[in-house]
Amino acid sequence: MSIFTASATAPVNIATLKYWGKRDKTLNLPTNSSISVTLDQNDLRTLTSAATSPDFKSDNLWLNGKEEGIKGERTIACLRDLKKLRKELEDQNPSLPKLSEWGLHIVSENNFPTAAGLASSAAGFAALVSAIAKLYELPQSMSEISKIARKGSGSACRSLFGGYVAWEMGDKEDGSDSKAVEVAPVDHWPSMKAAILVVSDDKKDTPSTTGMQSTVATSDLFQYRIKEVVPKRFEDMKKAIQDRDFEVFGDLTMKDSNSFHAVCLDSVPPIFYLNDTSKKIIKLIHKLNEQEGKIVAAYTFDAGPNAVVYYEEQNENKVLGLIHKYFSKVPGWEKVTEKKSQFIDSNIEFDTDAYKGVSRIILTGIGPGPQSTDQSLVNDKGLPK
Ligand code: DP6
16 A cells, blocks of 8 residues: 655743733634743654555544544644645645545654653644644745644644744734744754753643633733733843843743743632742742852743753753752652762752652753654554554
């Protein structure tokens, strides 16, 4: 049987200027522009293989070894857009095989446990559109492709680039100018590191989509955030990245995380994503920066209690020295076993039981965008291996 396959990997991104609020729910158009750092795929990535054949009667999807089928409206929207672009190519060049008319089999896997509690939708949709764009040999730019990923999950559009990425909100009603662009590539400022403290929590967090809808509808503070705060911060943060100015970058990152959690609290009913452990980590990082007399580490929190702490490599021994002192009992330090002897001991006083609220630490850094790969998750029948 004739079968075409392609595989790609895509990274996780963690926003330093948060996307929170939609002006159009179907097209996933945001109420503000946002900025993120793309993380290293060696630690966190989604691998997706896409296969198509005239024998596949319908589209199907397998996630982390389980057949899920194509259920969500958002996945359907992404596949529709990708097939439309492929169809345009086929119409221009009738000798091309009619891939746009055949079923698609999509098989996807994360290299990190879903139980780690990390939102994987960004990497997931970015890998899905990257693999299919490759399968269909689409000539569009990454920014164009990012508009398709955006329909899957807003933050996914930013995972189409490596390094430092902006999602420009745009102002067109059809979303044709709401896309991701590169602010700076990895090698512009490669010393950026991230320590993710996975915070344990039994409660189910409010999903981002419902949370942001509620904030848009009920929070007064939110109007101030999108009109007065974010537009200026967007420009200031891009400049801080261009200047490799960690002090400004870190200051804005922490302020923006707090601004986002403030509008969550201002929603009716209030949405709480931070828990006591998250708040302890916030205090710890402020104590460190205070002691250093400058910002050497910056925290940020998404729609959940996990902390992501950004810092520069030259301050690693200080930052990880402190975190290790109080969180050495959680798994995840194996990666830096050899570096531990250089960690600087800290005299900062902190709750010695705080580690009990953290299930693991992921030590990572900045990384590139989606990668094409020969590693395939489908067998020669187009089914999961
Ligand atoms: C707090 O991209 O998951 O992580 O577009 O509804 O899928 P949907 O939302 P999603 O929201 C991410 C929200 C955030 C901030 C951010 O990543 O910018």
